[in-house]
Amino acid sequence: MAAVRTSTEIGFNRAAVVAVLVVTIIFLAPIYWIASTAFKPRNLATTIPPTIVFQPEISPFVKLFTKRSQLRTPPTPEEYAAAPWWERVVFDGGEKIVRDGKGEVQWSGYPNRFMNSLIIAITSTVLAVGMGTFTAYGFSRFKVKGEADLLFFILSTRMLPPVVVAIPMFLMYRAVGLNDSHIGLIILYTAFNLSFSVWLMKGFMDEIPKEYEEAALVDGYTRMEAFFKIVLPEAATGIAATAVFCFITAWNEYAFALIMTNRRAQTAPPFIPSQVGSGLPDWTVIAAGTFLFLLPVAIFTFLLRNHLLRGMSFGAIRK
Amino acid sequence: MTQIELRGVQKFFGAVQVIKDLNLKIADNEFIVLLGQSGCGKTTTLRAVAGLETIDEGDILIDGKPVQHLKAADRDIAMVFQSFSLYPHMSVYENIAFPLRATRKSKSEIDAEVRSVAKTLQISDLLAKKPSALSGGDMQRVAIGRALVRRPKAMLMDEPIGALDAKLREEMRAEIKRLHIKQGSTTIYVTHDQIEAMSLADRIVIMHEGVLQQVGTPDEVYSRPANLFVAQFVGSPVMNVADAAVAETTSSASVSVGGAASGFEFPRALLSKLNGHAGSELALGIRPEGVLIRRDAADGFLPVETQIVEPLGSFDIVDLKVGTKMLRARTKSGFVSGPGEKVFARIDPTQAHFFDKASGRSLEVRL
Numbered sequence: 094m095a096a097v098r099t100s101t102e103i104g105f106n107r108a109a110v111v112a113v114l115v116v117t118i119i120f121l122a123p124i125y126w127i128a129s130t131a132f133k134p135r136n137l138a139t140t141i142p143p144t145i146v147f148q149p150e151i152s153p154f155v156k157l158f159t160k161r162s163q164l165r166t167p168p169t170p171e172e173y174a175a176a177p178w179w180e181r182v183v184f185d186g187g188e189k190i191v192r193d194g195k196g197e198v199q200w201s202g203y204p205n206r207f208m209n210s211l212i213i214a215i216t217s218t219v220l221a222v223g224m225g226t227f228t229a230y231g232f233s234r235f236k237v238k239g240e241a242d243l244l245f246f247i248l249s250t251r252m253l254p255p256v257v258v259a260i261p262m263f264l265m266y267r268a269v270g271l272n273d274s275h276i277g278l279i280i281l282y283t284a285f286n287l288s289f290s291v292w293l294m295k296g297f298m299d300e301i302p303k304e305y306e307e308a309a310l311v312d313g314y315t316r317m318e319a320f321f322k323i324v325l326p327e328a329a330t331g332i333a334a335t336a337v338f339c340f341i342t343a344w345n346e347y348a349f350a351l352i353m354t355n356r357r358a359q360t361a362p363p364f365i366p367s368q369v370g371s372g373l374p375d376w377t378v379i380a381a382g383t384f385l386f387l388l389p390v391a392i393f394t395f396l397l398r399n400h401l402l403r404g405m406s407f408g409a410i411r412k
Numbered sequence: 413m414t415q416i417e418l419r420g421v422q423k424f425f426g427a428v429q430v431i432k433d434l435n436l437k438i439a440d441n442e443f444i445v446l447l448g449q450s451g452c453g454k455t456t457t458l459r460a461v462a463g464l465e466t467i468d469e470g471d472i473l474i475d476g477k478p479v480q481h482l483k484a485a486d487r488d489i490a491m492v493f494q495s496f497s498l499y500p501h502m503s504v505y506e507n508i509a510f511p512l513r514a515t516r517k518s519k520s521e522i523d524a525e526v527r528s529v530a531k532t533l534q535i536s537d538l539l540a541k542k543p544s545a546l547s548g549g550d551m552q553r554v555a556i557g558r559a560l561v562r563r564p565k566a567m568l569m570d571e572p573i574g575a576l577d578a579k580l581r582e583e584m585r586a587e588i589k590r591l592h593i594k595q596g597s598t599t600i601y602v603t604h605d606q607i608e609a610m611s612l613a614d615r616i617v618i619m620h621e622g623v624l625q626q627v628g629t630p631d632e633v634y635s636r637p638a639n640l641f642v643a644q645f646v647g648s649p650v651m652n653v654a655d656a657a658v659a660e661t662t663s664s665a666s667v668s669v670g671g672a673a674s675g676f677e678f679p680r681a682l683l684s685k686l687n688g689h690a691g692s693e694l695a696l697g698i699r700p701e702g703v704l705i706r707r708d709a710a711d712g713f714l715p716v717e718t719q720i721v722e723p724l725g726s727f728d729i730v731d732l733k734v735g736t737k738m739l740r741a742r743t744k745s746g747f748v749s750g751p752g753e754k755v756f757a758r759i760d761p762t763q764a765h766f767f768d769k770a771s772g773r774s775l776e777v778r779l
Contacts (some may be wrong), residue, residue: 308499309510310484311484311485311490312510313488313515314514322510323499326499327500
C-alpha cells in the first residue's frame, strides 16, 4: 500500500512540476518577446516565423531616445567616420538623428514621459500609502463611530470600474484646469489607491499587537512617538506590500492617462503606442520603450522582496 | 518612596461593571498581588493604575496625587506584560534603552544604566540579540530589565510568568522575589495562580467579579479566609466545604456533615462563638490537613471509608465518604493502601472555618 501511494505521490509531484513550468513559460513568454524584440535589428522584428537567434543590437534604445528622420542619401564616408558610435547605428538602419541649427541632438519624447510616470507613480504611491496607514491605524486602534459603515464607504469607491467616470472626470478636470497636469494625475491615482491602501493596511495594523504601543506608552512615550517608533517599523511589511500594489496600479494606468494628458504630464503608457502612428511602425523602438518601462516595477518589487516575504510577528510576543 | 491608593474606583465596559467600588492602599516598597480568576477585574485594575485604561469613577493616587487624568507616560510607572511585548525590531540592548531614550539622558548615561541592569538580571551576553532569538525566560528577564531601567515609582506586572512552562515559572518566581528584595520598589503583580500569589506577596488582594474579597498577608488569607470564595480559591488542594448542622451534646458540640447520622466532636465553646448562627444554614470549611485520620478507633473519631487515593509524592490526598459528602484529607504518603479501607476520621477544631451559607461570609469562629 505504502509503496503504491508513494509512487502516486511521486507522479503527482512530477505533474505539479510540469504544470508549474508550463504556467511559468506562458507568463514569461510575452516578457521574453518584448525583451528580445528590444534588442533586435529592425528587419528581424517582424519575421515569420519569429527569429530566436540573432545578434543583439543597442540601436532600438538609441532610436527610442532620439528624433530621427529617413536618410535620403547615404552618409558620406567622412560623415560616417566623424559620427559617434550611437549615431552610426542609426545610419546603419537607414535613418539619421535630427539635430537643431547648433548641431545639438534632438531628444524624443520618451525620457520626459518616463520621468512623468516616475513622478506621478511615486508621489501618488507615497500619498496613498501614507494616508492609508494613518487611516488604518485610526480605525484599528480607536473606537470610531460608524466604523463599519465608514469602512464600507471607503471600499465602495472601488465598486465600479474607474473608466466609467472617465468622461465626467475629464470635464471636471478641464473645468478646474487639472488636465494635462502632474498634480491632476497624482490626485486621481491617489484616490484610486487610497481605499485599497486603507483596507490592506487595516489588516496589517490589526495584526500588530496593541501591547507594543502600550509598552511604549508606559515607557514614557506619547501615542505619536509610539506610532512612529514602534508601529511603523512593525508595519514595514504591510507598508511594503501595499506600496508595491499601489505603485503597480499607478505605473500601469493607461485609460485616464490617455484621456487626461497629452503632452506636458503625459505618462509612458499612452506614449509608447503613440509612436506606432509616426511613419512605418518600428516595433523594436516600441519594444525598447516597453522594456525600459517594465524595469522600475521589477526593481521596486525586487528591492522590497524581503519585506514582502517576511512574516509579521517573529516570536517576540508569546500568546 | 511610593504609595499607591485606589479610592472608590469604578469601571464599566458598556453595561458590564468590571470594577466595583475598589478601595486599596499600597504602602511603599510593598509587593501586592492581585489574585483572581480571569475576568475578575484584576488586569483592568492594573491597567487603570498604569494609565492604559480610564476609570469611570473614583481616584487613583500615587504618592497622594490623583493621577487618573494623567497619561500613562506621565505617571512614571513601569509595566511588564504577559506577552513581554519586546519590540521585535530592536535588539535586547535597544529594548532596555528604549524607556531611557524618552528621557533627556546622555548616551553614556543610558549605556551605563542598560549595562548595570543587564548585569543585575544576568543578561549581559544577550544585549546584541534580537528578541526572537531568546528563550521564554530570557525574554521575561529582558522585559523586567526594560521596566527596571528607568527606576520607576512603581512596577506593575501582568501575569509576567504566565506564559512560561511550569519549571521555568518556578525559577522565575524565585528570581522576581530576589529582585524585589534587592531592588525594592512598590509592586503590583497580577496573577490567577494562587501559589505564585502566596510565594511572592507581602499582601494578597483577592478579587471576584470586580469586587474586592479580602486583603491580607498570605498567611491571613490562607488561615483566615473572609468568605467562601477566598476559602476555596486559596490553597491547594482546595478546602473542603460542606453543609453542616451543629447540635449540642451533653459535654460538647457536634457538627454533622453531609447529613451523616453522627457528627464530629467540637468543643462546647463553638456554640457560643457561633453567636446565634447555630440554627441558620452553615457551611463548614476544613482544609485537607485539618482532617485527621487514624487506623483504629479513638475518642471523637468517626468511622469512614476511603474512596480515592491520590499519591502526590510527599503526601497523599484521600477522599473519605462522610454521609453523602466527600471530605479530602491529607495523609502521610502510603498511609492508606487504597479505596474501600475503613479508617477513623476527625476534624481538627482549631482549623475549622464556619461560613454563613446565605452570605458566604466567614463567621470568624476561632477555636
